[in-house]
Amino acid sequence: MSWLEELLQRSRRLLHVPAHRHLPPRPRVAVVTDSAAALPAEWVAQPDTADWLRIVPMPVMVSGQIYGEGVDDVRAVLSVGLAEGTDIKTSRPSPGLFRRTYAELEGLGFDAIVSVHISAELSGTVEAAGLAAAGVGIPVEVVDTRTVAMCEGFAVIAAVLAAQAGAGVKDVAARARAAAGACDVVFYVPNLEQLRRGGRVGAAAGLLGSLLAIKPLLEVRDGRIVPLERVRTAAKAQARLQQLVLRRIERLEYSPQLAVHYFGNQAEADELARRMSAHVGGPVLVTPVPSVLAAHTGLGVLGVVIGPELPAAS
Structure with missing residues (x-):
């Protein structure tokens, strides 16, 4: 069994509790991340994941045209641009985009949010997330993973599993930081x-x-x-x-x-x-x-x- 298959099975075990088990209400903590996390599409697309996770796209500018990861077909355009030596730039997501994402999750009834992101040394994404958190009516804990790619992705996975298990916002954030630190x-x-x-x-x-x-x-x-x-x-x-x-x-x-x-x-x-x-x-x-x-x-x-x-x- 691959680690991804095992991961999906664990999510299902955490979420689908037998009816005869009466458990006290648990906090619902959503997880937000950015597209630098390199999360496998198969996991992100699973309903059990999609219910708990939001990915904010990071903009890529190729020849003056802005593309968003997961929103546009940026990979093909970028490949051509890199091969041709085209001017390419990136930027952080806007605080407004984060604010809309957080507000959506608040509207869905989540009690808190853990926002897990690319190193602040490499991007202003952590800052944008922090600015947006101030305008939301539920607690938002912003985590600077101090890393990138699937190191960040493993931190997101740890956070989602903790949230699915009913952990509180501080524990979910701690799980993310611990996973990132182990990478x-x-x-x-x-x-x-x-x-x-x-x-x-x-x-x-x-x-x-x-x-x-x-x-x-x-x-x-x-x-x-x-x-x-x-x-x-x-x-x-x-x-x-x-x-x-x-x-x-x-x-x-x-x-x-x-x-x-x-x-x-x-x-x-x-x-x-x-x-x-x-x-x-x-x-x-x-x-x-x-x-x-x-x-x-x-x-x-x-x-x-x-x-x-x-x-x-x-």
């Missing part, structure tokens, strides 16, 4: 030009990435993207990526959830996931980098997220 994300990009243009790495790191065709390996540390190692060829960089991930897994006392990210190179991602699956005792999630992140990493990115254990059902 690592290591990735390879063919070059650092897109990250440099977007200001996500310093100019010196960009120079090192292009010098002598060096291929950079990076990680997210303390909420920021930082250089990890420099390798001479793409093949060596991908092999080294796997070595670094396996070394980190070996230090863990549990079998983590793994996710592999890519953009424009799914065959490479599938092969990496196949090799990694033997080390975690099951299938590895393979999912594209969200467009708002691919706008900065560029085509050919390959990343691995080392997640926490699958959250226990409460």
Whole structure:
């Protein structure tokens, strides 16, 4: 059974309580996140998930045209734009969009909201969510995960499972923070030009990435993207990526959830996931980098997220 199938089964067990069990009323806490979380579409689309979760799209601007992840077909447009060297920018969601999302959930009868987001070091999304929270009639706890992609996604999953189990707003937020803190994300990009243009790495790191065709390996540390190692060829960089991930897994006392990210190179991602699956005792999630992140990493990115254990059902 894949981790995703097990996750869906846990949600169903949490939500569908036998009629003969009389339980006291539990708080209803909704979870909000942004599209940088890279959540698998199969899980998001499940009714048991959709009832508890809202995803606010992050804007991507390609040649002056604004697209929203999950709203428009931004992935195809972005792929062409990256290949052609088109001007590409991203921005945070507006506080107004967050406010409308929170108000909708308040209208549905939720008692509180936990809003789980991309690192504040990489985006102004946390700030926008905080501004919107002040205008809502129910408590909103904003969580800065200090990370991105499925590291953020695993935090969202932990929050949703806790909410489905009837946890209060503080506990749901704590579960999200704990899951994010247990994650690592290591990735390879063919070059650092897109990250440099977007200001996500310093100019010196960009120079090192292009010098002598060096291929950079990076990680997210303390909420920021930082250089990890420099390798001479793409093949060596991908092999080294796997070595670094396996070394980190070996230090863990549990079998983590793994996710592999890519953009424009799914065959490479599938092969990496196949090799990694033997080390975690099951299938590895393979999912594209969200467009708002691919706008900065560029085509050919390959990343691995080392997640926490699958959250226990409460």
